[in-house]
Amino acid sequence: MIETMIYVHIPFCDSKCLYCNFVSGIYSEEIKQQYFLKLNKEIEYNANKKYIVTSIYIGGGTPSSIDSKYVVELINNIFTCFTIKDDVEITIEANPCSLTREKLHDYKNCKINRLSIGVQSLDNNCLKKIGRKHTRQKALKAINLARQCGFNNINADVLIGIPNQTYHKLKSTIKTLLKKVSHISAYMLINEPNTPLTRMIANNEVKVVDEDKCVSFYDKIVKYLNKKHFTRYEVSNFAKNDMICKHNMGYWQCKNYLGFGVSSHSYFLGERYYNTSNILEYIHSEFNYEKHKLTNSEKIEEYLMLGLRTKYGVNIEKLRSLGFDILTAKKTELDMLASNDFIQILDGAIIVNNDKFGVLNQIILKLLPN
Amino acid sequence: MTEKLKNIRNFCIIAHIDHGKSTLADRLIEKTGTVSSREMSDRILDSMDLERERGITIKLTPTRMFYTLNGEEYILNLIDTPGHVDFTYEVSRSLAACEGAILIVDASQGVEAQTIANTYLAIDNNLEILPVINKIDLPSADVEKCRKEIEDVLGIYAEDCPAISAKDGINIDEVLKQIVEKIPAPRGEIEAPLKALIFDSLYDNFKGAICFVRIFDGKVKVGDKIKMMKVDKTYEVTEVGVFTPKMQPKEILCCGDVGYICASIKNLSDTKVGDTITNADNPTKEPLPGYKDVQPVVFSGIFPVDGAKYQDLKDALEKLKLNDASLKFSPETSVALGFGFRCGFLGLLHMEIITERLEREFGLDIITTAPSVSYNVYKTNGEMVEVSNPSMLPPPAEIERIEEPMIKLDVYTPPNYVGAVMELCQDKRGEFVDMQYLEKTRVVLKYHMPLAEMIYDFFDSLKSRTKGYASLDYEVYGFAPSELVRLDIMLNGEPCDALSMIIHKDKAYARGRQIAEKLKIIIPRQLFEVPIQACIGGKIIARETVSAMRKDVLAKCYGGDISRKRKLLEKQKAGKKRMRQFGSVELPAETFISILKTDDND
Numbered sequence: 001m002i003e004t005m006i007y008v009h010i011p012f013c014d015s016k017c018l019y020c021n022f023v024s025g026i027y028s029e030e031i032k033q034q035y036f037l038k039l040n041k042e043i044e045y046n047a048n049k050k051y052i053v054t055s056i057y058i059g060g061g062t063p064s065s066i067d068s069k070y071v072v073e074l075i076n077n078i079f080t081c082f083t084i085k086d087d088v089e090i091t092i093e094a095n096p097c098s099l100t101r102e103k104l105h106d107y108k109n110c111k112i113n114r115l116s117i118g119v120q121s122l123d124n125n126c127l128k129k130i131g132r133k134h135t136r137q138k139a140l141k142a143i144n145l146a147r148q149c150g151f152n153n154i155n156a157d158v159l160i161g162i163p164n165q166t167y168h169k170l171k172s173t174i175k176t177l178l179k180k181v182s183h184i185s186a187y188m189l190i191n192e193p194n195t196p197l198t199r200m201i202a203n204n205e206v207k208v209v210d211e212d213k214c215v216s217f218y219d220k221i222v223k224y225l226n227k228k229h230f231t232r233y234e235v236s237n238f239a240k241n242d243m244i245c246k247h248n249m250g251y252w253q254c255k256n257y258l259g260f261g262v263s264s265h266s267y268f269l270g271e272r273y274y275n276t277s278n279i280l281e282y283i284h285s286e287f288n289y290e291k292h293k294l295t296n297s298e299k300i301e302e303y304l305m306l307g308l309r310t311k312y313g314v315n316i317e318k319l320r321s322l323g324f325d326i327l328t329a330k331k332t333e334l335d336m337l338a339s340n341d342f343i344q345i346l347d348g349a350i351i352v353n354n355d356k357f358g359v360l361n362q363i364i365l366k367l368l369p370n
Numbered sequence: 371m372t373e374k375l376k377n378i379r380n381f382c383i384i385a386h387i388d389h390g391k392s393t394l395a396d397r398l399i400e401k402t403g404t405v406s407s408r409e410m411s412d413r414i415l416d417s418m419d420l421e422r423e424r425g426i427t428i429k430l431t432p433t434r435m436f437y438t439l440n441g442e443e444y445i446l447n448l449i450d451t452p453g454h455v456d457f458t459y460e461v462s463r464s465l466a467a468c469e470g471a472i473l474i475v476d477a478s479q480g481v482e483a484q485t486i487a488n489t490y491l492a493i494d495n496n497l498e499i500l501p502v503i504n505k506i507d508l509p510s511a512d513v514e515k516c517r518k519e520i521e522d523v524l525g526i527y528a529e530d531c532p533a534i535s536a537k538d539g540i541n542i543d544e545v546l547k548q549i550v551e552k553i554p555a556p557r558g559e560i561e562a563p564l565k566a567l568i569f570d571s572l573y574d575n576f577k578g579a580i581c582f583v584r585i586f587d588g589k590v591k592v593g594d595k596i597k598m599m600k601v602d603k604t605y606e607v608t609e610v611g612v613f614t615p616k617m618q619p620k621e622i623l624c625c626g627d628v629g630y631i632c633a634s635i636k637n638l639s640d641t642k643v644g645d646t647i648t649n650a651d652n653p654t655k656e657p658l659p660g661y662k663d664v665q666p667v668v669f670s671g672i673f674p675v676d677g678a679k680y681q682d683l684k685d686a687l688e689k690l691k692l693n694d695a696s697l698k699f700s701p702e703t704s705v706a707l708g709f710g711f712r713c714g715f716l717g718l719l720h721m722e723i724i725t726e727r728l729e730r731e732f733g734l735d736i737i738t739t740a741p742s743v744s745y746n747v748y749k750t751n752g753e754m755v756e757v758s759n760p761s762m763l764p765p766p767a768e769i770e771r772i773e774e775p776m777i778k779l780d781v782y783t784p785p786n787y788v789g790a791v792m793e794l795c796q797d798k799r800g801e802f803v804d805m806q807y808l809e810k811t812r813v814v815l816k817y818h819m820p821l822a823e824m825i826y827d828f829f830d831s832l833k834s835r836t837k838g839y840a841s842l843d844y845e846v847y848g849f850a851p852s853e854l855v856r857l858d859i860m861l862n863g864e865p866c867d868a869l870s871m872i873i874h875k876d877k878a879y880a881r882g883r884q885i886a887e888k889l890k891i892i893i894p895r896q897l898f899e900v901p902i903q904a905c906i907g908g909k910i911i912a913r914e915t916v917s918a919m920r921k922d923v924l925a926k927c928y929g930g931d932i933s934r935k936r937k938l939l940e941k942q943k944a945g946k947k948r949m950r951q952f953g954s955v956e957l958p959a960e961t962f963i964s965i966l967k968t969d970d971n972d
Contacts, residue, residue, distance in 0.1 A: 215920045251932075265932065274933065302932065305939055336954060342897065358920050362897050365942055 003085075004268065005055045005250045006078060008039070009261035010063040011279055014098060018131035018200070021192040023263035023277050024061040034283050035262075036070045040077050042260045045287055047081035051258075055089040055247035062118075064094030068106035075110040089246045091116055091155075096134040096142035104149040114245070115146050116155040116185075122173040126162045129206060130189075130197065143180045153243055155183035160221065161214040162189055163197075163206040170217055171224060178228050182243040186221055187236050188214055215358050222354065233311045235357055252306045254299075270294050297369060300324045305364055313343075313351030324369055326350070333366045377442060378626040379553045380584065381500075382449040382465060384492055385474035386482035386841070390504040394474060394536040394545070395433075395450050399615070401542045402435035402446070432570075432582060432628050433615035439550050446549060447628035449569070465491060466659075467569045467584035467628060470498040470553030472545065473526070477503045477511035477533070480519045480812075482782065487843050489524050498553050501528045502545055507535040523808060556586075558625030563654040564588035564596070566623075566631070566647040571638075573692050577609065579635040580617075583647060584628050586658060591622040595650035596633060599657045603640050604650045605633035638692040666698045666714025667775065667846055668721055668741045668825050669758040671868065672728070673710030675735035675948060675959050680709045686732040687711060690724060697724060702759065706868040706952045707737055707962070712759055715741075718825055737950065739868050739962045743822045746773040746849050761867040763856050766907055772872075773849035775821040778803075781832065783840035785813050790835040798823035799874060821846060822872070857882055859889070860903040861955045868962050879911050885965045886912040892961050895919035900955050 011024045012032060027035075056078060063071065071092065078084075091114040092107060099117070107115075121127050122136045134142075146154055156177045160170060177184060191198045191208065200206045209217075222232055230238040234252055237245065250257065259266040262282040265274040266289070273289040276282050294302070300322045307314035319326050327334065334350070337343045342356045342363055352363055385391045435446040449467060465471065471492045475481055492499055501524075503516045513533045520528040532548060534541040570582035590596065594607045609632040611619040623629045635641055644660035674683045691697045698714035715721040721741060728734050744758040748770045757763050779800065781791050785807075792802070792815065800819035807813055824844060832840050857878050859869035869889075873881055882904030889902045893916050904912040949956040 212920060267932065272932070301939070302936070305935060306932070340898070359897055361939070361942060362919060364939070365946055368943065 001050055001052050001083070002269070003052050003054050003256065004082075005057070005247055005255060005257040006053055006082070007247075007257055007259045007264055008056070008058045008074060008078075009259065009264040010058060010060040010066060011035075011262050012060065012066055013062045014065045014095075015131070015133055018129075018197040019189060019192070019195050021195050022061070023279070025279075027279070031279070031283075032066060032070070035279065036074070038283050039261050040074065042287060043074070043077050043081055046258060046260070049081075049083050052083045052085050053078065053088060054085050054255075055250060056091070057247045058090075058092040058112075059116075060093055062095050062098060063092050064098040064103060068103045071112075072106055072110045075112065079111075089114055091245065091247060093118065094142070095132075096139040099142045099145060101145060101149065104146060104151070108150055113151070114153040114155070115151050116157065116183075117142060117146070117181075119143075119156040119173075119177065120159045121162060121165070121169070122176055123165070123169045126165055126169060129163045130159070140176070140180070143177075147180070152182065154181040155185055155245065156181045158184055158186045160186055160188045160217050161209045163201075163208060165209055165217075167217050167220060170221065174221060174224065178225070178230060178240070182240045183245060184225065184230060184238045185236050186218070186238065188218065218358070219355065222357075226354075231311065232354070232357075235309045235360065249310070252310045254303055254306060270299070296323055301368055304367055308350070308352050308360060308364055308367075309357075311351065313346075313349040316345075316348050316350065326367065329369065330367050337363060337366065374624065375558065375626045376555050377444045378447065378556055379444060379470065379549050380447045380449075380468045380556055380626070380628055381470040381472060381549060381553050382468045383472045383474060384465075384485075384488040385504075386476070386479075386485045386488075389474045389476040389479070389482070389485070390536045391474055392450065394472070394502070394504065394534075394542075395448060397536050397539055397542045398446075398448065398546065399433060399435060401539075401546060402437050432613045434612045434628065437546050437550065439547060444550050446546070449628065465495040465497060467567060468495075468497060469556055470500060470549070472549070473499050473501045473520075473524075474504045475501060475516055475520060477505045477513050477516050478508045480512075480516050481523045481808075482841050486524065489526070499526055500545075500548055500552050501526055501531040503528075503531060503533045504536055506533050506540065507538050519809070556626035558585070558587045560587075560589060560625050562587040562625075563652045564590050564594075564647065564649040565654045565658060566590065567658050567660070568598075568641060568643050568645050568647060571641040571643060571692055573638060573689055574632075577632045577634075579638055579641045579692065581631045581633075581635075581641050581647065582629075583623070583631055585623050585625045587625050587654065588649065589622055589624040590631060590647075590649070596631070596647050597650040597653060598640055598642070598645050599648055599653075600642055600645040600660070601640050605635055605640075607631060607633050638688060641692070666696065666716060667743060667821055668715045668717055669744060670713055670715070670721055670741040671702055671704060671707065671710055671739035671759070671962075672699075672713050672725065673704065673707040673737045673739075675737055675950075677708045679734060682732070683711065683728070683734055683736065686728055686734060687713070689732075690727060694724075696720070704739075704761070704868045706866045706957070707739070707950060710737075714744075714758070718829070735948075735959070737959045737962055740871060740965055741825050742872065743775050743820075743825065745775075745854065745872060748773070757872070760856055760870040760872045763872060766855075771851050772854045774852045774854065775846050776848055776850045777819055777821050777824055777844040778847050779817040779819050779824070779842060779844045781815045781817070781840055781842045782808075783813055783815065783836055784811055787836040787840060788813055788815065791815055791832065791840060794828075794831055794835055795819060798828055818847075819844075820850075820852065820874075822874075855906050857885075858905050859885060860901075860905060861889075861893075861957075862898070862900050862953055863903075864953050866952055866957075869965065875906075878906055882906070883912040886914040888965055889961065890914040890916055892964055893955070893957060896954075896956060898954060 012027055013024045016025060090112045092112050093116045095118045119139045120132055122139060124135050127134065143154060158173060191201060201208055225238045230240050232238050233244050237248060256268045257266060258268055262275055262279045263277040271291040271293050273291045300319065304314055316326060338345060341353055343350055343352050352360060383391045383395060432447060432449045437444050437446055473489055475485060489499065501520050503513050505511055506513055517528045520526055532541050532544040534545060565587040566583040566585045568581045568583055572580045574580055590607060590610055592607050592609060595604055596607055597604045609619050610623045610629060611617050612629040617630055646657035648654045674680055687699050696716050699711040702710055702712040715724065725736060725738050728736055742758055742760060744756050747755050747757050747764060749764060749768050750770045783791050795817045798819055800817040803818055804816040805813060832842060853875045854872050855875045855878050857871050857873050858865045886902050886904045893900060895916060896919055899918045900916040902914045903910050948959050950959060
């Protein structure tokens with residue numbers, strides 16, 4: 001028996017946000033039908049009762065924007081094709097505009113037990129700047145509705161660095177949210193190439209919050225959330241009372257995951273592969289996974305790269321079992337980083353200190369094998 | 371046999387850079403049908419990529435042509451020469467192998483600095499000089515004025531000199547005719563013991579070191595035992611041949627010939643350019659005069675970016691030295707850069723060419739430190755040491771005085787830029803010596819100036835202040851005492867030896883500030899704050915700080931898309947490979963040379 005997580009990508013949205021460069025868009029009902037037909041085929045194609053599913057994550061796009069019958073069918077199909085662990089965590093991403101009481105009931109009935117809501121901000125002006133269609137009222141209403149329908153494991157996505165955002169606005173968003181949700185993902189807005197927002201910035205139509213300011217917002221938010229018993233367990237993820245997202249955590253611990261749907265990635269038994277990013281190509285072509293077997297040194301690199309993002313850090317013994325004796329090979333670097341309070345070595349793990357996550361990549365680079 | 375000598379002409383082409391030497395060489399080759407038109411490419415003798423790209427000739431390239439005049443067939447041996455001031459040495463090498471020289475003068479620009487310098491070199495070598503006025507196709511060409519300049523400035527009879535366009539192939543026949551008529555045939559005794567001058571050499575992976583030779587007396591063939599007179603080594607000849615311009619084996623080379631000799635010579639240093647080859651069984655008594663050893667004037671440290679490539683760098687330098695005797699190098703160790711070499715060059719262009727060849731022909735990633743000159747340091751204990759590496763300068767208390775190399779500088783410029791040139795020379799600690807009008811439109815300004823000022827962006831400044839009209843020539847004439855200090859740069863409190871420089875005390879403050887500011891821009895933010903300090907003898911004169919990095923990229927990792935994160939990591943990893951670790955500070959490879967370049971606001 002092999003434990004695995006499952007990711008399903010739903011590339012449909014009702015509108016496209018100005019900063020988004022994920023594989024998603026607005027499509028006709030006909031395309032949606034074809035897509036789900038294919039998606040279910042892919043699930044069946046990979047069916048294996050020897051695989052025990054520990055978590056399912058339905059992401060997008062906006063999975064809540066589609067008719068919930070598709071979601072129900074999809075989940076049922078996964079239950080048929082794989083063995084499902086008793087305490088399975090099943091998350092669906094939603095936006096405040098498309099969540100209805102009916103959909104929430106359907107989700108609940110098919111064993112979805114976690115919601116991730118794209119709130120981004122509770123400031124109407126900020127929401128407008130990034131092209132979100134909902135308002136503060138709508139977002140809060142959606143969260144309340146979810147709670148009424150029996151969801152108690154709810155995440156809210158929050159963006160740091162929205163044009164015109166002040167720390168005050170950001171903190172007020174967080175302050176309101178943390179009373180209503182159990183998990184907060186706080187991401188820094190990245191100006192991806194070829195998004196309308198990036199073009200607007202280039203044309204001086206909107207002003208970005210400068211990098212140093214973003215970092216200071218982030219640092220303050222980390223402290224604030226800590227005080228409110230939201231622990232940061234990964235760079236951008238905060239959980240109350242250890243209601244950590246198992247699926248999310250699995251990524252940082254290099255666990256197996258199968259990805260289904262357009263542009264989804266898989267990492268299974270040391271092999272990495274991914275689907276096409278073109279939805280029509282996905283619908284019309286055969287499954288053809290180009291698998292890349294990770295070399296040992298790639299495994300070491302990825303474990304360092306991902307593990308150091310979490311509050312558990314990387315396990316020295318595990319690195320050694322991969323053939324990397326980090327204490328000897330990186331003695332100078334570790335001494336230097338530890339004596340300057342960038343990291344600490346605790347219970348056989350190397351852990352990045354709370355206030356040094358901003359330069360995480362630099363720390364990782366110092367610790368990679370030569 | 372004398373019959374044969376009578377029909378050989380050995381000549382080279384000399385000119386100021388860009389006056390059309392390689393183009394004329396191409397035309398001569400084409401006209402004599404030496405290379406079929408299929409094989410003909412532009413600038414056929416410039417075989418290095420670098421030469422073709424930059425449009426300059428660096429190496430000597432011999433070729434053999436056949437030309438028939440009045441029913442007699444002549445062998446014309448051409449040795450192409452470089453034109454830039456840095457390569458005067460190479461020019462003198464080819465001159466020693468010839469009896470005559472074609473002197474090209476650009477019809478629109480007239481006699482230039484290098485025209486004069488190379489002409490004197492040719493006259494010193496007793497060469498017959500054949501002036502040719504080129505580029506008559508240009509609208510600004512003034513053939514008569516050019517003729518007059520050749521006669522007035524160079525004192526060479528130019529009444530019947532051919533006016534040509536090498537580019538358009540006009541009057542090339544006249545040049546060939548005059549080569550035969552005016553350049554003397556070589557002299558030499560075929561029966562005398564072999565006497566051959568090595569004027570260049572090349573390393574071939576199959577044949578070993580190949581000597582490019584001019585035979586002055588005697589003959590040489592396969593199987594002969596030959597002896598390199600200076601290095602005192604004996605070899606058996608495996609192949610002799612001529613240049614067509616590809617190497618073509620022949621049975622025998624006789625006096626008057628220009629060709630090559632292979633003798634399974636493994637050791638590069640055995641084929642010393644300027645050495646005389648003779649027959650081991652029947653040696654000549656007197657070797658040829660050879661060349662005087664040239665002294666490098668510009669020094670710089672060269673280090674591999676990847677420390678493990680030290681041996682590769684050493685091999686590459688040795689190979690380059692084989693046919694560039696002017697390149698000097700010795701091992702050097704730097705705290706910041708590890709193991710490398712201190713190299714001596716003939717000038718800045720020479721240095722640039724060598725570093726580019728190391729990168730291109732040998733695929734090496736190298737770090738070059740800012741160039742320096744060699745100082746004579748007189749110590750209080752009476753001892754004198756030569757210092758070309760600033761970090762080797764003895765402590766101030768032990769120094770009695772320092773003398774720096776001085777140059778005689780000639781700047782040729784149109785009169786309206788005299789003010790600008792004088793200002794520049796003064797600024798560069800130049801001492802005015804003389805000013806002469808060569809003619810109404812050209813002035814030569816003579817200065818005595820420290821060489822160190824010359825290597826620090828003088829040429830670029832001169833060109834920009836005179837809109838490119840001025841040209842220059844210089845020669846090192848001796849040493850003069852000067853008030854020099856060492857300017858050190860400290861990073862994170864540690865002096866970085868590879869960034870130290872010796873500089874005049876009046877300029878040290880300004881340069882210190884300038885370098886500190888420049889480094890602040892070049893050094894990327896790191897995990898720690900990096901203080902940059904410029905100091906003289908422990909006294910800090912400038913300080914800048916690279917503030918600590920607060921954030922790199924906190925990308926969202928979505929749907930298990932690890933590959934995106936990986937890409938970022940790979941990119942950062944590659945960037946790190948090009949960094950040098952100095953203490954806890956990471957420095958980009960270009961840090962060390964960039965401090966030399968001035969900003970526009972300078």
